[in-house]
Amino acid sequence: MSYLGVGVSPGNVPVYHGTNLKVIDRRVRVAELVLRCLICGLSVLAAVLVGTDTQIKEIFTIQKKARFTDMKALVFLVAANGITAAYSLVQGVRCVVGMVRGSVLFSKPLALAIFSGDQALAYLNVAAVGAAAQSAAFAKLGQTKLQWMVICNMYGKFCNQIGEGIAVSLLVSICMVGLSCISAFGLFRLYGSNKAKNKSGW
Numbered sequence: 001m002s003y004l005g006v007g008v009s010p011g012n013v014p015v016y017h018g019t020n021l022k023v024i025d026r027r028v029r030v031a032e033l034v035l036r037c038l039i040c041g042l043s044v045l046a047a048v049l050v051g052t053d054t055q056i057k058e059i060f061t062i063q064k065k066a067r068f069t070d071m072k073a074l075v076f077l078v079a080a081n082g083i084t085a086a087y088s089l090v091q092g093v094r095c096v097v098g099m100v101r102g103s104v105l106f107s108k109p110l111a112l113a114i115f116s117g118d119q120a121l122a123y124l125n126v127a128a129v130g131a132a133a134q135s136a137a138f139a140k141l142g143q144t145k146l147q148w149m150v151i152c153n154m155y156g157k158f159c160n161q162i163g164e165g166i167a168v169s170l171l172v173s174i175c176m177v178g179l180s181c182i183s184a185f186g187l188f189r190l191y192g193s194n195k196a197k198n199k200s201g202w
Helices: 018-051 072-101 108-141 156-200
Strands: 006-008 014-016 054-059 062-067
Touching: 018 072, 018 156, 054 156, 072 108, 072 156, 108 156
Parallel strands: none
Antiparallel strands: 006 014, 054 062
16 A cells, blocks of 8 residues: 555555655756766866966076976876866766656666766865865975975966966865765665665565
8 A cells, every 4th residue: 555655564664665766866966967067167167277377487588488287286187177077077968868867876886886986086186186285385485495486476377377276176176075975875875775675575
């Protein structure tokens, strides 16, 4: 016997069918889609800010051009943002297709793959932002003990734009951490639903 999507077992234990699961999944999918689109846009913006940043400084009639490739940490940051943008685009398309079809994610291997991918990208972005921030600090403050001069005194515009790119990348990292929590929920709810079914004898 069922009423409003709730079945009653012989032991009078209420068993929830797919209706509530679909509602929860739809809300999670919308939040996931919004985050993935935001991450994709911010990743592209960060990559463009850092990757296109250049400044030419003339020192004793010698022109020296500063670009992001001069610092390996910035190359790593641009690569991480590029990978994140591409990954978010693919996953965003998957979310849209799933929402259009009205399907619910029941596949554990797929949920595990999504969770693993989101976790890996979150770690990648955090590492890239950390490395870039450290290099930027050396460029801004210098290191007298190692005789590293303050670069930003000569390349002010270059450093400001790099700072903007790192700030945007930090937002990407925060969004990726939040997205990892959503994908973790999507994975662990599948195991939780199986436990409930086993306990109720269904």
